[in-house]
Amino acid sequence: MPKVHYLNASYGLKSWLLTTDHKRIALLYLASVTFFFFIGGLFATMIRIHLLTPGGFLVSPETYNKLFTMHGVTMVFFFLIPSIPAIIGNFLIPIMIGAKDLAFPKLNLLSWYIYIIGGCFVLYSFSTGGLDTGWTFYTPLSSIYSNSAVTPAVIGVFINGFSSILTGLNFLVTIHTMRAPGMTWFRLPLFVWAHYATSIIFVLGTPVIAITLLLAGLERMFHLGFFNPAMGGDPILFQHLFWFYSHPAVYIMILPAMGVISEIIPTFARRPIFGYSFIAGSSIAIAVIGFLVWAHHMFLTGESVYAALAFSLMSYLVAIPSAVKVFNWTSTLYKGSISYDTPMLYALGFIGLFLVGGLTGLFLACLGLDIHLHDTYFVVAHFHYIMVGGAVMGYVGGLHFWWPKITGRMYPEFLARIAAVVLFVGFNLTFFPQFVLGYLGMPRRYHSYPPEFQALNVMSTAGASILALGYLLPMVYLVWSLKYGAIAGPNPWPATGLEWKTASPPPTENFDVTPVVDWEPYDFEHRPDLALEPGIGGLLPAHGDD
Amino acid sequence: MSDHIASPKLYVGIFLALMVGTALTVFAAYKDLGPWNIVVALAIATFKATLVVLFFMHAKYSPKRTHLVIICAVFWLGIMLALTLTDYHTRHDFSFLRSPATTVTRSV
Amino acid sequence: MHRTGELYGQFETLEQQKDTAQLGMWIFLVTEVLFFGGMFLTYTINRHAFSAAFGIGGNTLDLRLGGLNTVILIMSSLTMAMAVWAAQVGKKKRVTGFLIATLILGGAFLGVKAIEYKQKYDHHLIPGSTFNVTYCVNNPSSCGLAGKQLEDERREIEEAIKAEENENPGSGLIALNAHAQLYFSLYFAMTGLHALHMVIGAGLLLWLIAQSFGGRFGPGYNTPVEVTGLYWHFVDIVWIYLFPLLYLIDRHN
Amino acid sequence: MQSQLPLYPEQASNFAPQVDALMVFIIAICVFFAVAVTLAIIFFLYKFRRKSTGEIGVAIHGDMRLESAWIVVPLVLALAMFAWGAVVYVDFRRAPTDTLDIYVIGKQWMWKLQQPNGQREINELHVPVGQNVRLIMGSEDVIHDFSVPAFRVKMDVVPGRYNTLWFRPTKTGKFHFYCSQYCGTNHAIMGGWVTVMEPDEYTAWLSGSSGTIANPVLAGEKLFAERSCLACHASDGRGRGPSLNGFFGGKVKLADGSTVTADEEYIRESLFNPSAKIVAGYQPLMPSYQGQLTEEQTLDLISYVKSLQAEPAPSTGAGATPSQGTQTTGKK
C-alpha cells in the first residue's frame, strides 16, 4: 500500500466531517446508507415475521401499516436512491475520468449533510408516532386522514431531495467539464454513462417530488385543499405529480447498478464489452423514455382511457433499451476468458434476477393484466426482483469489485462466493412465491389475509431469513478485511479503467500526475501495462485460432 | 471561452421592451378576448422570458451546451404539463361510453 | 495545493472553473423550472376546474402593487445585468453600485409583497378558518373599498352566489369560499416560494457586495457575479409568469 | 375448492378467461426470453471459462445486425402484448348498455352497496349470474379500491368522483372481494363476499329480504323538495333551471356549444360544481351543493333524477323504482 493515501492523509473527526474529498464523502455516505439499510431491513424482517399466520401475530394493524411504510420510505429514499450514486459513483467518477475531484466539492459535502438532516427528520417521524401512509403518500389519506407523524416525514423526504439534486448536478457538470485529456465521450466507462443518465433524472425529476410533497405537507399543516376533493382539489393530481418523479426514480435505482454490471462483466470476461455505444445509448434512452410512462401506476384510478393507452405503450417502449443491455451483456461472455470471482457472481445474479423483475414489469404494463395484478403481491414481487435482486445485487457486487480500490485490501474470496450464492437462493425463495400470491389475488399492504394464502407466505418468510443471513455475511467479512485482508495492489483483477492506474487506496488528489488517456475502453489486447500474469505480463488470446 | 460583452445600450433596450411587454399584458387583460386572454397573456410572458434568457442571461452568447440545457428544461416541463393535461382533457370522453348490450341470458 | 489566486484546487484553469460554475448554475435553474413547474401544473388544473372562483380571487389582488412589483423586478434585472457588464469591463466601483441597486430593488419588491400579504390578512383572505371572500364587500370601509370599485366587486361576487342568496342561504357561498381558498392557497404557495427565492438571492447579493468592496471582481474574475446574475434573472422570469397568471386572470369582467 | 397450492384463482366472470389467456401469452414470451438468456449465459460460462491465468478473450466489439435484431424482435412482441392488453382494457372500461346498476360507497373501512331497488347491503354483494353488472362507486373519505380476483376486475374508488366497473358473473358461488388500495388502519379487513346467484334466486332474494327497504327514489324525491331543487327545476320547464324530466341518459347541449351525456357523473358535477358545464339557454344560477350532501344523499338524488320520466311526470315516488336492467340506456 502507498504510504500516504486519502485515508491517512489527515486524522481526526474534523478531518472527516469537514472534508471535501469525494472519496471521504463517499465513505461518509457508505456509513449512513448502511445504517438506513439496516433500519429498512429490520422493518422488512418484522413484516415477514408478522405475515407468518393469516391473522398476523406480531403487531397491531396500525403498527403493521407503519412497518411497511417506513420500510418503503427508508429503503427507497434513504438507501437505494443514494446507494450506488452517492457511494460508488461519488468515489469513482472523478477517478474514472481522471479528475482531481468533483466539480463542486463543497456542494458534495453539503449534499451529505442535507441527506443526514433529511434522515433525522424521517427518524424523528418514525420514533414519534411513525408513518402509516404507504411510501406513496397518497392523498387525501396522507394529508388529512392519517393520524401518524406525516409532517416530519414529508419534510425529511423533501429535504433529502435536495441532496439528490446536488449529487446529480455535480455529476453532470463534472462529466462535462472535468475529463482528463484524451478522455473523450466514447472512451468514458459505461459506469460513467450510467451515472450521466441517472443524473439527468436526479436533476429533472427530483424537484417535482419536492414540490409535490411540499404541497401535500402544506395541505396537511394548514388544511389547504390542493389534493382534497372535499375542498375542490383532486387526489389524482397528486398521483400524477408523485409518479412523474417516482417512476423515473426507479431508473435512478437501476441505472447505476446496470453501470456496475457493465464494468464487472468485461473485466471478468477479459474482453471488450459487446456493443459499447448501444449500452451507453440505452442508458440515456431509459432516462428519457422513463419520463413518459409514469401513469402506468394509475391505470385503475379512473384516468382517461386514452392516457392509459399512451402510458402503457410507452412502458413497453422503455423495456427495449433494457433488453438491449441484457443481450449485450450476455454476448460479452461469448469468447471471453471468464473467471468466477465474487463480483462476477453478483453480476450474473443481477442479470438473472433483473430479467425476472423486468419481464414481470411487462405483465404490469399490460393494461388488461394490470386490472387483475394492480396492488397485489405480484407488484411487490416485481419490484423486489428489480430493486433487491437487481439494484441491491449490483450495489453489493460493486462494493466487492471496488473494495480493494476503496480500502486497499482484499476480502476473503471463498466466504464471499458463499455469501453470493446464499443471497441468490434466499432471495428467490422470498420473492418468487409472491408472484403466485399476487396472481391468486392477495392484495398488498395487508396485515391479515385469508388462510388459503398461508403456505406461500410461510415460504416467503423462510426465504427472508436466509436472505438476512446473506446480508449479514458480507457485513462481517468486509469489516474483517479492513484489518486482516490481503494487500490488494493497484489493479488486482486486473481491469482496464483509469481508476486502476492509481494506487489503492488512491492519494488525496487521485493521481500524482494528470493522466492522459490514449486507449479505448475495455481493451485488454493493447494494454501490456495490465500485467495479466504477475511476473510474466504475457498476453494469451483465449481462442487464438478464431 | 471568452466573455462576450454586451453593451449597456442593449440592456436598456431590452429593459424597455420588457416594460412595454408588461404594459401590453395589462392592457390585453382588460379586453375580453374570450379563451384568447390566457393565450395572449402567456405568449407575452414567454416573449419576455425569452428576452431575459437570451440577453440578460447571455444565452445568446453561450456555448451550445447551455442551449441544450435550456431546451431540456422547456421540454421536460412540456412533458409534465402536456401528458398530465391529456389525462384531464380526455377523461370524460370515454368513461361513460357504453358498448352494445352483450348479455347472454341463461335460460332458467 | 494549486491555489493560484482564484483558482480552486480541483480545476486546471480559470476558464474551466468559470465554465463549470456557469454550467452548474444553468443545471440548477433547470431543477428550479421543474420545481415551479409542479406548482404551475396544480394551478392550471384547478383554475380550469374553478374558473369563476379563480377569477374572483385574481380580481381581489391589487393590480397596482403587482404591476409596481413587476416594474421593480425587471429594473433589478437590468441593474444586475449591468453589474455583470461593469465587472466584465473592469469598472470595479460600478460593480458595487449596481449590486447595491439590485439589492435595494429586491428589498423593495419584498417590501411591496409584505404590504400585499398584510392586506390579504386584513381582508380575511388567508386560507383557514377566517377565510372569507366576501369580507371586503361586507365591510367595505375596512378594506378601503368605495364607489365604483366596491360596486364592481360586489356585483361580481353577487353574480356567483346570487342564486344561493335567493333560495338557499349559505350554500353557494361555501363552495365559492372553498374554491377561492384554493386560489389563495396557490397564490401564497407560489408567491411565497418566489419570495423565498428572492430572499436567498438577496443573501447572495450581500455576499457579493461585501466582496466587491475589495475590488475583487473584474475582467479576469467575475464568475460569482455572473452566476448570481443567472439566478436573479431566473427569479425574475418566474415572476413574469406569476404576474399574469395570478393578477390578470379575469380583469376584463 | 382447489388444490392446496392453486396457481390461479377461480374463473368466475367474462373477464377471467380473457385475462388468463393474456397471462399465458405473456408468460410464454417472457419464459422464452428468460430461458434463452439463461441458457446462453450458462453455456458461455462453461465453454469460455478461463483456462490459464494470463489468458484474455477475443476482442469482438459488436455487431450491427445482432443489435438491430434484438431491438426489433422484442419491439414487435412488445407491441403485440400492448395491443392485446389494450383490447381487454378498453372492453373493461366500456360497460355495455344493459347493465344492472349497483351503487357502491367505500368508507373507512367498510363497503355500502345498494341494489337498484334500494336494497342495501354492507360488505356483501348479491348479483345474478349471466347478467351484466355495473358498479358505480364513490368514496366518502380516502381512495379505496373494489377488487374481485375471481372476476379479475378492480377499480379505484376515488372521493369526489364516480368510477365504474363492470363484469358479467359466469359462475354461481361466493367469491372474495377486497379493498385493494391502501386506505389506512383496517385496509386489510375492508372486504367481503360477492354472492352470485341464479337469476330467479336473485329475484327471490331481492323481494324476500327485510321489508324496510330504504327506497332511494323516495328519499331522493324528499331531498329534491327539501333542498329546493324543485324551486328551479319545475317539471314544466318554466323554472329558472331546465326541467329534469326524461333528461337522464340523453345528450345535453351546453352553452359553449359542446354536448355531454347526462350520466351519473354529470349530475354529480351539476350538484357540486354547477358552473363547470352550463346548459345552453340558462344562466349559471345553480348553487353548488359542495359540502351539503353526503354521498348517500347524492346517490338518492341521482336515483330520483334518473327516475323522472319524460311523460308523464311522476306524481309521487311510489312505484318509480327504476326497472331493473335497462334504465340507464345511453341513447334516446
Ligand code: HEA
Ligand atoms: C428499480 C426499480 C424498478 C424498475 C427498473 C422497474 C422497471 C419496470 N417496471 Fe416497475 N415498479 C417498481 C420498480 C421498478 N420497476 C416499483 C417500486 C413499483 C411499485 C410502486 C408501488 O406502487 O409501490 C413498480 C410498479 C410497476 C407498475 C405498476 C403496477 C401496479 O401498481 O399496478 C408497472 C406497470 O406498468 C411497472 C412496469 C415496469 C416496466 C415495464 C419496467 C421496465 O423498465 C422493465 C424493462 C426490463 C425488461 C423487460 C427485461 C429485459 C428485457 C428482455 C430480456 C427482452 C425481452 C423484452 C421484451 C419482449 C419487451 N412497474
Ligand code: HEA
Ligand atoms: C430498495 C428497496 C427495498 C429493499 C432492499 C427491500 C427489501 C426487502 N423487502 Fe421490501 N419493499 C420496498 C422496497 C424494498 N424492500 C418497497 C418500496 C415496498 C412498498 C412499501 C409500501 O407498500 O408502501 C416494500 C414492501 C415490502 C413488503 C410488502 C408489505 C406489504 O405490502 O404488506 C414485503 C413483504 O414481504 C417486503 C419484504 C422485504 C424483504 C424481506 C426485504 C429483504 O431484502 C431485506 C433484507 C435485509 C435485511 C434483513 C437487513 C440486513 C441484514 C442484517 C443486518 C442481518 C441481520 C438481520 C436479521 C437476522 C433479521 N417489502
Ligand code: CUA
Ligand atoms: Cu379501503 Cu383499502
Ligand SMILES: [Cu+2]
Ligand atoms: Cu413505474
